[in-house]
Structure formats: C-alpha cells, structure tokens
Amino acid sequence: MGLLIHRLITILNTEDPDSTNYHIALTLVLHYTKISCSSIKEIADLCSVSKSTISKFARTIGFDDYYHLKESAPFIENRFHFSLNYLTNILGTIDGEGIAPYFNAITKDINYFKENLDLETIDHLAKDLVRYDQVYAFGLLFSETAAVDLQYKLAYLQKFIVTRQEDTEQERIIETATADKLIIIFSNSGDYVKKHQLKHLSARQKIFEKSNAKIVLITSNPEMMENENIDYCILFHHETNMQTHHFMYQIITDMIALRYRYFSTKQIKE
Incomplete structure (x- = not known):
C-alpha cells in the first residue's frame, strides 16, 4: 500500500x-x-x-x-520489491496453489507458538503494563490493527493505552517520549524500527535513538533482539514463507491481556 x-x-x-x-x-x-x-x-x-x-x-x-x-499517488504493486507483501504473498499464493497451503501455514505457526510459548517475556510486558501509566502501541497497516486490538482488550481490564493511526503522529510520539512511557511496537519484519516502510524506505532509526521510552517490539525477526534501540522483544515464528502475522498478533494480544489481568489483580509493582 x-x-x-x-x-x-x-x-x-x-x-x-x-x-x-x-x-x-x-x-x-x-x-x-x-x-x-x-x-x-x-x-x-x-x-x-x-x-x-x-x-x-x-x-x-x-x-x-x-x-x-x-x-506518492501512483499505485505500484510491490513498489519496493518486497516478496512478502500482502498481494504477492497471500493472495498470489492462494491464486497459484489453492487454499490448502494458506490454512496449513496458519495452523503450523499457531502450533509452533503453542509449543514454544515464551510466557516469561509476555509476563515481562504484562508487569510493565502494570507499572507504566502512559502506554502506547503502534504499527503500520495490519500491525496497527494489532495495536488497536490490544487497546480494546486491555480496556476490558480497565487499562487504557493510546494508539494513533497517523504515521507522522506515531513518529512524533516515539521521538519525544520520556522515560515514564512504555511503547509497544508491532512489526512482523522488525523494519518499523529501522525504516519507514511506506515512505520510500526512509531511515527511521534516529527517531528511536532520540526516544527515552521503554520500547518493546513484537516481531518474527530474532535479529531485532540485538537492536540497541529495543529493550526486549516478544518473538513469534513462521514455519513457512506465508505471512500469518495478522493471526499471530491476535493470539499474542490475548496472552498479554490474560497475563496483565493476573498481575494487575496481584498488584505487582516491584
């Protein structure tokens, strides 16, 4: 897009x-x-x-x-030659190979996450959600829908976080965030932290370098665990080349909400 x-x-x-x-x-x-x-x-x-x-x-x-x-108006499919974009990776695969590989990929990724659930890191974020009063969640496109999903799930638990759909406003908040803020980033590739994926892949690293917030990344890219601008990552895994992250996000946000409810009830503040 x-x-x-x-x-x-x-x-x-x-x-x-x-x-x-x-x-x-x-x-x-x-x-x-x-x-x-x-x-x-x-x-x-x-x-x-x-x-x-x-x-x-x-x-x-x-x-x-x-x-x-x-x-910026001309619509060019796969403008940045990214083979994992929605049209090529999801619709193109279904058109070419049928529905079965699509459902198989979703099932494999969910089962892998179930068998390798990193509850310790999810608990880390749940405790941070208890500790921090000012929390933001951001992403682009499908990843931003995950941020909204988390916002509503936590609201059921009377924990209110903020998200913004505007990419420019997301950048402003991240860049100016102080140490009393927690920012959760949804990015399947992890590229959100390094470059603006809709803006001719322009660099975005400096925005995170200027930020004083605690940054948590939810991603399938294990290399992002070494990124100096990220405090810690919640990782999920793709068993195939099919990009199932919009499904994985739903499960992960359920786990975050579940564990937040546990720790908020226990009033974990340390």
Missing part, C-alpha cells in the same frame, strides 16, 4: 465527516487515479476548494507540498 493511500484512509477513519480535510480525502479516494496526472488547480476544482487549501491539506497529512503528495 502506498503512503498517500494510507494517509487518506487515516483521515477518513479519524476526521469529522463534516470537516474540510475529510471532504478532500474522500474526493481524492473516489477519484484516486486522477491525482497523478492532475495539477493542483484541477484537484482544487475537483474538491471545490482553493489551491491554498489543497496545499495546506498536503502539509497537514505529512507531505512537503501538493507536488510531493502527487508523486
């Missing part, structure tokens, strides 16, 4: 439907193929607003200007 599509969807999910930003985002989504070949005046006319309003909108959603927004 491209950066512009992600940011437009975020506006539609978070803005007041009566707002100008929502109106522009909805118009751009409905006429998405026109963006890459339209001038700022043509887009302004399409949205029934001024050129300056379009420029302001572009800056509001994290672009330098309209031309930067326009450059």
Whole structure:
C-alpha cells in the first residue's frame, strides 16, 4: 500500500465527516487515479476548494507540498520489491496453489507458538503494563490493527493505552517520549524500527535513538533482539514463507491481556 493511500484512509477513519480535510480525502479516494496526472488547480476544482487549501491539506497529512503528495499517488504493486507483501504473498499464493497451503501455514505457526510459548517475556510486558501509566502501541497497516486490538482488550481490564493511526503522529510520539512511557511496537519484519516502510524506505532509526521510552517490539525477526534501540522483544515464528502475522498478533494480544489481568489483580509493582 502506498503512503498517500494510507494517509487518506487515516483521515477518513479519524476526521469529522463534516470537516474540510475529510471532504478532500474522500474526493481524492473516489477519484484516486486522477491525482497523478492532475495539477493542483484541477484537484482544487475537483474538491471545490482553493489551491491554498489543497496545499495546506498536503502539509497537514505529512507531505512537503501538493507536488510531493502527487508523486506518492501512483499505485505500484510491490513498489519496493518486497516478496512478502500482502498481494504477492497471500493472495498470489492462494491464486497459484489453492487454499490448502494458506490454512496449513496458519495452523503450523499457531502450533509452533503453542509449543514454544515464551510466557516469561509476555509476563515481562504484562508487569510493565502494570507499572507504566502512559502506554502506547503502534504499527503500520495490519500491525496497527494489532495495536488497536490490544487497546480494546486491555480496556476490558480497565487499562487504557493510546494508539494513533497517523504515521507522522506515531513518529512524533516515539521521538519525544520520556522515560515514564512504555511503547509497544508491532512489526512482523522488525523494519518499523529501522525504516519507514511506506515512505520510500526512509531511515527511521534516529527517531528511536532520540526516544527515552521503554520500547518493546513484537516481531518474527530474532535479529531485532540485538537492536540497541529495543529493550526486549516478544518473538513469534513462521514455519513457512506465508505471512500469518495478522493471526499471530491476535493470539499474542490475548496472552498479554490474560497475563496483565493476573498481575494487575496481584498488584505487582516491584
């Protein structure tokens, strides 16, 4: 998924439907193929607003200007030649090999996690959730849905954490976070910590270097355990090349909520 599509969807999910930003985002989504070949005046006319309003909108959603927004518009499948992207890895495999390998991969990964459950590290995070009053959970795309899932599961236990869908706001919070904050990152590859996966793979390491928060990464990449910007990792494993992390996240967040309920009831503060 491209950066512009992600940011437009975020506006539609978070803005007041009566707002100008929502109106522009909805118009751009409905006429998405026109963006890459339209001038700022043509887009302004399409949205029934001024050129300056379009420029302001572009800056509001994290672009330098309209031309930067326009450059991000073309949808190119597998833009970064990443073979594990959703269209290629999931839909492409099912189209080519049938449904059976898809279900087999999910079953194998769940069984592996069950047999190799690292409850000690999950308990570590559960205790941190008790200790920290200010907790954030972030990810991109499917990984951000895991952050929202954890937010709702913990809310049932009267533990309230914060997540933000906007990639720019996630970066701001991480970079400026103080030592009294706990940040949970969902990233199957672990690349979230090193580079912006939707923004031409631009470097993001410095954001974490500046952060003073405790950072916990939920990932399938064991190499991230050695990353100096991560305090500790909760690892899961892929038995095949099929990317099943959106299923694995659901199980992991259930385990986190379960163990948080245990420790919060015991009032573990040490």
